[in-house]
Amino acid sequence: MNIQNAVQDFVSKFKMNDLNMGEIDYTDDENETSFPVNLNGEIRFFYSHLILNDHPTFDGTFFIQIVESQELNEMLSGWRVQNDTTWRDEYIIFAERNGDVLFCDTQNITSPVYGSIQKRNFIISNSLADFLDAFCSAIEIEQSKYDGDATDDDFNFREDFLEDIDLMLKSKLKDVEAEAFKYFFFG
Template structure:
């Protein structure tokens, strides 16, 4: 799916979800905003040129992530340049409990990486793939399970984890990406 179609679908998922905070809307027109003082290109640039993000947008309940607003992109990078594996082309676009999702903007498709305690691993070949898959996972969480994904002891229900993994296997190009997705969201 093209990045434009992925953004439309993703904004619709955000709008239809009962588990959102803040504002996330798609704009047909390129947003008029201050220049981003980072080496940002490709799909991640298209994301920030066409998504209105305000008030710390968060999507998801158990699968929640908080999206980084355009004016916070530079600040979120503080400290990351101390990591010897860090590249200037990495753009952090979301976080979850201090772990982050980032794109490599040196590639026009903006592949997505997860970073748990500064240990990075690839999750998808493009930002559009990530947004499509994440939208599908939110639907599994909210529509199929009604948000009821854990037992009384706060352990994930096995059928929920199996269904998430099934969705990932159906949509990701490698078993490694499936494992990385599962690790980022479920440890």
């Protein structure tokens, strides 16, 4: 999927759930020409064509809060630490989940997406477009097939839900990336 279609689908999936907080809208015109950090490639397209307000947050199993463009530099505080060889200046955090983050490597035009749990980094997809495609498909499964409730009576994820997510991820991402996606969202 190309980045434009992926970003438009991302907006559509956000609007699908009334429990999501904040606002996300798509604009064909670039909405900002300067950013507080250096952006290029797919992550630049993402921020140039989205209007983000009031800390947009996806609800549900795939809960994430999207970092608004004016907060990109501030979000890096605590991640860019001297003598930390695992964190590079080219990394841009675009989403947060309970203190863990999703970030892109801006050194590559496709903006590969990584997860970081307790500052342990792992690749989730080779491009932001691929991540958004998988993320939106996961949201679609949760909302459409499971009516927003993918847990059983004991609040464990339903086996059929996990199987559906696994099948979808394996059709969209490499095996190692699919496992990393599940690790980020399910532990």
